[in-house]
Amino acid sequence: ALSLTTRPVMPSVTMPNWTSHLTGSGPEEHGVNDNKWTLAAHPLPPVAKDAEGYYPSIFKVLKDKVPNFKSAYYYNWKELIYPINQKYIDEVSFEEQDGYSSNYNKAFEFLKRHQKDPTLVFLYSVHTDHAGHEHGWMTQPYVSAIEAADKAIGALIDRLKQADLFEGTHFMLITDHGGIKKGHGGMSLNEMQIPWGITGPRIKKLGIFEEPNSNMNTSLALARIFGVKDFPEYWTGALPKFVFK
Template identity: 55%
Template sequence: MMIKTTKILFVCLCLSGFVSVKSQAQRLVIIGLDGFSAEGFKTARHPNIDALVAEGVLSLTTRPVMPSITLPNWTSHLSGAGPEEHGIVNNEWKLDAHELQALEKDQEGYYPNVFKLLKEQVPGIRIGYFYNWGKLINSMNQKYFDEISFEKEFKYRANYSKAYDYLLKNRNHPTTLFLYSVHTDFAGHDHKWMSPQYITAIEEADAAIGDLLAKLKTAHLYADTHFMLITDHGGLPEGHGGVSMTEMQVPWAVTGPKINKLGLVDFANSNKNTALVIAGIYNLKNLPVTWSGVLPKNILKKNPKNLKMYLR
């Protein structure tokens, strides 16, 4: 009788929130920092990012797609393809006003991205898209998002707080959260890349990341979560869009339960590969035939057989 009563009490405490139980739901947090150069990574202090990626994979030689500007690259990250395939070749792209046609489109006319596949193949998944640069969402079909949060005036701290709330609310569902900030890029434009203000912007982002990770650990939502750290380009000196190595080398990292601990790697990598890694984490099938990204073969602890053709 005592055992049964104890079990009932424990269940009631869990439901009321007094006892935290580790969630077993599959979870991915994609942290995006715009304009984060490899040179900036090597110069700034970012202890929270360092601790996060220590158990996974870090590349400081990942190549953006060309042109090395924002919208084409974030689209490539999430769509497994380059501008020549998805058709987003500048920051002014709109669904009803663009020049280059995509090789493939969904019913609404958008190039098929990884969020579409997640919604179609992962039962019950929740997808959040949190951002602070208005044009970023233009290449995304918003019907695949369960929650969208746009923070005005290029601020980002409220979105980081909302990110925790979103992950906590959906702790028992498979969840993918895209959490993006443009403030690092603006620091480069306003004060020059590698200026003290630019380095400070990176370090402030690291502090916000650290606060989020600490809360996830307290809520027992950290250990079973995959994390990606991605960006779009570097800069030289106030701008970007060219082909200098400063613009064309960026940090890229992934960690989590399904990721091998490789540390710093130097294999060839592209922003186009991000969506393939996400597909591997969730074991997605039937990827778009026009995706040109690849899945670096040593990243996942066990490569899904259905993604064998995408392995490099």
């Protein structure tokens, strides 16, 4: 099931939107309203906090609710993880200089190592965004960066198939925002529409769907996949029930 018109939250910049994906909420709730947010300094406090002061993420919810749950977070833009409490994540890996091949390998090894456990892997790469800022959105270098990401994802999927780990796995393909010229942050549809894809044993084969969807719905879909219905009531996303069998 694939949406090409999913809405990110405003503003259409990185940290607020990945936080929304991973916390089922918008900036009004989680308080991350720009890329400068830190736990020590932010203008808007979240509506709820865990013991360390973080807004509860999908990693915390699943760690609390799912026996033997394992999770990993792989990234290459250092600020990305700031709003997420790492104590609920089993493996965290930052790759320098926009690299991602090492993290893709680590993701495979983590999934293989924990194949008997309920496991969530977040695998992020920033190089496509940086290509947009340097060369312009939809320029050839930008498209080439997307093609490189596509090849890396394809190689990972091939390895999962060879290890007999593909059939029982759900995959989500998500991003944070669009772009125009060499930037983003505004309210044009080129900035405020994103792809949001999901596939796996429990997902309908809908092709492209037109139903309204938000990146705040990502964590609710993940909770459903892991059989969790008791997520925080202050999460403001909606479960996209129509994608599930």
